[in-house]
Amino acid sequence: MSASIHDTAxxxxxxxxxxxxxxxxxxxxxxxxxxxxxxTMYLCFSFAMFLVGGLMAFIIRTELFQPGLQFVAPDFxxxxxxxxxxxxxxxAIMPAFVGFANWQIPMMIGAPDMAFPRMNNWxxxxxxxxxxxxxxxxxxPGGGPAAGWTMYVPLATQMGPGMDFxxxxxxxxxxxxxxxxxxxxxxILNLRAPGMTMMKLPMFCWTWLITAYxxxxxxxxxxxxxxxxxxxxxxxxxxxxxxxxxxxxLYQHIFWFFGHPxxxxxxxPAFGVISQVIPAFSRKPLFGxxxxxxxxxxxxxxxxxxxxxxxxxxxxxVTGQVYFMYATMLIAVPTGVKVFNxxxxxxxxxxxxxxxxxxxxxxxFMFTMGGFSGLVLSMAAxxxxxxxxxxxxxxFHYVMVAGALFSAFAGVYFWLPKWTGRMYDETxxxxxxxxxxVFFNMTFFVQHFLGLAGMPRRVPDYALQFxxxxxxxxxxxxxxxxxxxxxxxxxxxxxxxGAKAPQRPWDGADTxxxxxxxxxxxxxxxxxxxxxx
Amino acid sequence: MRHRMATSASCVLLxxxxxxxxxxxxxxxxxPASIVAQDIYDLHMLMMGIIVVIFVAVFAVMFYSVFxxxxxxGHQAAQFHENTxxxxxxxIVPLIILILMAWPATRTLLLLRDTSNxxxxxxVTGYQWKWGYDYLGGEGEGISFVSALxxxxxxxxxxxxxxxxxxxxxxxxxxxxxxxxxxxLATGSDVIHSWWVPALGIxxxxxxxxxxxxxxxADKEGxxxxxxxxxxxxxHGFMPVVVEVVSAEKYSAWVGEQKKMAARxxxxxxxxxxxxxxxxxxxxxxxxxxxxxxxxxQGVRGTFPALDGSKAVSGPxxxxxxxxxxxxxxxxxxxxxxxxxxxxxxAVITYTRNSWGNKTGEAIQPAEVRAQRK
Numbered sequence: 001m002s003a004s005i006h007d008t009a010x011x012x013x014x015x016x017x018x019x020x021x022x023x024x025x026x027x028x029x030x031x032x033x034x035x036x037x038x039x040t041m042y043l044c045f046s047f048a049m050f051l052v053g054g055l056m057a058f059i060i061r062t063e064l065f066q067p068g069l070q071f072v073a074p075d076f077x078x079x080x081x082x083x084x085x086x087x088x089x090x091x092a093i094m095p096a097f098v099g100f101a102n103w104q105i106p107m108m109i110g111a112p113d114m115a116f117p118r119m120n121n122w123x124x125x126x127x128x129x130x131x132x133x134x135x136x137x138x139x140x141p142g143g144g145p146a147a148g149w150t151m152y153v154p155l156a157t158q159m160g161p162g163m164d165f166x167x168x169x170x171x172x173x174x175x176x177x178x179x180x181x182x183x184x185x186x187x188i189l190n191l192r193a194p195g196m197t198m199m200k201l202p203m204f205c206w207t208w209l210i211t212a213y214x215x216x217x218x219x220x221x222x223x224x225x226x227x228x229x230x231x232x233x234x235x236x237x238x239x240x241x242x243x244x245x246x247x248x249x250l251y252q253h254i255f256w257f258f259g260h261p262x263x264x265x266x267x268x269p270a271f272g273v274i275s276q277v278i279p280a281f282s283r284k285p286l287f288g289x290x291x292x293x294x295x296x297x298x299x300x301x302x303x304x305x306x307x308x309x310x311x312x313x314x315x316x317x318v319t320g321q322v323y324f325m326y327a328t329m330l331i332a333v334p335t336g337v338k339v340f341n342x343x344x345x346x347x348x349x350x351x352x353x354x355x356x357x358x359x360x361x362x363x364x365f366m367f368t369m370g371g372f373s374g375l376v377l378s379m380a381a382x383x384x385x386x387x388x389x390x391x392x393x394x395x396f397h398y399v400m401v402a403g404a405l406f407s408a409f410a411g412v413y414f415w416l417p418k419w420t421g422r423m424y425d426e427t428x429x430x431x432x433x434x435x436x437x438v439f440f441n442m443t444f445f446v447q448h449f450l451g452l453a454g455m456p457r458r459v460p461d462y463a464l465q466f467x468x469x470x471x472x473x474x475x476x477x478x479x480x481x482x483x484x485x486x487x488x489x490x491x492x493x494x495x496x497x498g499a500k501a502p503q504r505p506w507d508g509a510d511t512x513x514x515x516x517x518x519x520x521x522x523x524x525x526x527x528x529x530x531x532x533x
Numbered sequence: 534m535r536h537r538m539a540t541s542a543s544c545v546l547l548x549x550x551x552x553x554x555x556x557x558x559x560x561x562x563x564x565p566a567s568i569v570a571q572d573i574y575d576l577h578m579l580m581m582g583i584i585v586v587i588f589v590a591v592f593a594v595m596f597y598s599v600f601x602x603x604x605x606x607g608h609q610a611a612q613f614h615e616n617t618x619x620x621x622x623x624x625i626v627p628l629i630i631l632i633l634m635a636w637p638a639t640r641t642l643l644l645l646r647d648t649s650n651x652x653x654x655x656x657v658t659g660y661q662w663k664w665g666y667d668y669l670g671g672e673g674e675g676i677s678f679v680s681a682l683x684x685x686x687x688x689x690x691x692x693x694x695x696x697x698x699x700x701x702x703x704x705x706x707x708x709x710x711x712x713x714x715x716x717x718l719a720t721g722s723d724v725i726h727s728w729w730v731p732a733l734g735i736x737x738x739x740x741x742x743x744x745x746x747x748x749x750x751a752d753k754e755g756x757x758x759x760x761x762x763x764x765x766x767x768x769h770g771f772m773p774v775v776v777e778v779v780s781a782e783k784y785s786a787w788v789g790e791q792k793k794m795a796a797r798x799x800x801x802x803x804x805x806x807x808x809x810x811x812x813x814x815x816x817x818x819x820x821x822x823x824x825x826x827x828x829x830x831q832g833v834r835g836t837f838p839a840l841d842g843s844k845a846v847s848g849p850x851x852x853x854x855x856x857x858x859x860x861x862x863x864x865x866x867x868x869x870x871x872x873x874x875x876x877x878x879x880a881v882i883t884y885t886r887n888s889w890g891n892k893t894g895e896a897i898q899p900a901e902v903r904a905q906r907k
């Protein structure tokens with residue numbers, strides 16, 4: 001994957017004279033078909049949603065600060081946990097990585113833009129209405145959806161119109177994801193620069209290629225599942241209604257057939273970012289590139305055949321449980337390969353720890369913890385004890401926050417100099433990392449203990465023996481939330497007052513955007529494709 | 534044997550944190566009170582042991598690298614990036630560890646799912662937001678009651694101090710005898726609930742329209758507390774499960790007392806007024822009939838017949854009593870004769886004959902039901 005430094009100047013200024021050709025003001029953003037503009041919008045949107053979802057988490061943790069009902073009613077509490085989940089998964093984390101894909105994939109493979117720029121614009125502009133639907137659902141009679149982000153029936157059938165808002169939001173988000181995926185697949189398969197064979201593809205592009213296929217496979221499944229809820233609710237069908245011959249557990253099977261790959265839809269692009277950052281700051285090529293590609297593909301394929309491990313207590317034949325347990329345990333193998341490869345990449349490197357690397361190492365450490373608690377959960381018998389407890393809450397926040405979110409932070413700091421042409425404040429970046437790391441663990445590590453000791457999830461109130469850890473967790477979450485305000489400030493400060501970034505601020509980074517494009521990357525890059533040797 | 538090894542391993546782990554070991558329940562699973570819970574506990578400790586070892590090994594390597602291979606220490610980057618042997622080793626070794634882990638995991642799972650030959654069978658029904666218990670078989674057969682949160686609203690709102698078992702106390706706990714195999718049949722009446730008692734190692738979703746089974750055999754006397762584990766709406770956090778495990782003698786005494794109470798409450802010779810029967814019948818209907826025949830008596834077209842305007846309800850009462858007592862072959866209509874008392878059946882039949890559009894005006898007496906029991 002050693003791209004040659006070649007043709008830098010041409011590719012760099014190629015689009016210079018086109019700068020003035022796009023509309024200015026708000027219409028630039030509404031009409032844009034430029035992958036960089038769209039990437040920026042995705043990232044900003046996702047951060048805004050991250051704040052909205054974070055506000056909901058703040059309400060949840062405030063109520064859980066002490067036993068008893070203090071601030072919100074149980075109904076509203078359930079709406080908060082539901083919308084927090086939906087918004088963070090579909091509004092914050094997924095769009096964040098699509099944002100990275102938009103910015104980076106064309107630059108990393110030497111393409112001028114995404115394959116379908118107009119569809120790209122539409123993929124993005126579907127998101128704000130969907131987010132709006134989710135948020136306004138809170139203000140319709142009966143309030144927002146309160147059946148959990150998994151929207152299990154028959155509870156989801158009992159909800160007011162807020163549920164229908166969520167169902168339509170999920171439809172729209174699904175359309176956006178499918179179009180985004182088609183775009184990413186086509187771009188990677190068709191627009192690679194001459195000489196960039198598949199096995200020279202930067203790891204980030206590989207992970208997105210695999211993720212895009214996952215999205216294509218499962219988003220329609222989710223859309224189908226929620227549509228069946230919709231018709232059960234309003235059109236007299238009984239897909240999930242036992243009284244009409246349906247089966248509520250069928251919904252769970254369909255949902256998790258989407259839901260488990262969804263976990264990897266979030267995690268795999270995060271692996272991709274980490275696979276770019278760790279080699280760059282180790283000044284050493286990624287160890288076991290081929291194995292990494294195969295491991296990622298294996299994880300993706302396995303993710304389709306393990307879904308019912310989310311349903312060990314729903315009741316299924318014991319042979320089914322045994323099968324799903326073995327298949328789930330198997331995922332530890334390719335995941336382990338990835339972790340070992342990252343550690344081997346660092347081994348005997350020449351390491352420096354700028355903010356992106358800090359977040360990457362933090363990711364590695366804590367994602368592995370999330371992986372291990374996942375292994376505990378894979379054991380069906382143990383899962384019977386900890387299923388639907390705070391242990392699970394801790395587990396998936398290690399994977400989603402310390403995993404995906406930290407990797408997104410690593411990506412933002414890593415590529416910010418290329419995007420803006422400015423360096424961010426390294427000291428503040430390090431503060432952001434350390435505060436996030438400490439408060440994250442304060443929030444979520446203790447939740448493992450809560451779950452083991454028997455605290456169920458999605459409860460607004462709890463027994464007295466859980467009080468200490470909940471208080472620690474709540475304080476941690478406030479700290480974590482407040483620390484995140486640093487990110488927009490750091491980005492603002494970099495854009496306004498940052499030192500000018502050199503073309504290649506990280507001497508270990510060797511993909512095309514660093515070797516061929518100046519900083520900031522021009523509005524149109526690689527109109528003439530570079531040649532990769 | 535494996536038990537003891539795992540337990541001693543857990544002691545070793547906890548010994549590293551003096552002061553924590555005393556409060557182990559706070560930091561770990563609750564003290565097991567059944568063989569399944571014990572197995573799960575041990576399996577978890579075993580897993581934790583293995584995980585800690587692997588974790589320390591992997592991150593010892595990483596942190597060594599973090600400290601030793603820094604550029605600030607002048608470390609030059611090596612340029613190796615492939616080694617097939619190493620790749621194979623770290624694929625195959627974890628695979629072998631997993632296969633070894635699969636053995637105890639499968640054993641525990643098979644034990645957990647072996648619901649054969651129970652001494653006592655109890656049906657657990659999840660309602661929004663309480664639990665219904667029906668003793669279907671074994672000593673105590675026929676006992677039936679509902680169990681709801683006993684913590685006062687004032688404690689929840691914080692106007693009075695919270696009691697020791699805040700949110701984990703109920704009005705009528707489930708009572709079972711020590712050392713007997715209890716089979717639980719879980720079902721839901723409205724949405725999915727999940728019946729969970731951590732110390733007994735049992736958690737089973739209660740799904741409307743379906744029955745799922747699980748079991749436990751308590752090996753300690755005492756009161757064991759759990760909660761609904763599946764989000765079931767507004768008061769999901771307020772429907773605890775309390776199981777009291779008592780000696781065989783005490784259990785027999787309890788059963789006798791329940792039977793006496795039931796008899797007292799339902800004197801089969803009493804003559805009821807229509808209004809009393811209607812009030813009682815509405816409750817019985819809600820608990821037993823509504824899931825299929827619906828609150829409005831319309832049923833579900835094509836699956837569950839309507840009662841409103843039905844000939845089965847407006848026709849001769851002996852036919853309806855027989856239908857309720859014995860069920861209807863080949864349909865979902867269950868035989869309620871074993872589940873409900875004469876008074877309950879009389880009440881619910883009266884209710885259906887005088888609700889919605891049905892206006893027979895008849896009051897069915899328990900004696901009429903008893904006369905038709907075979």
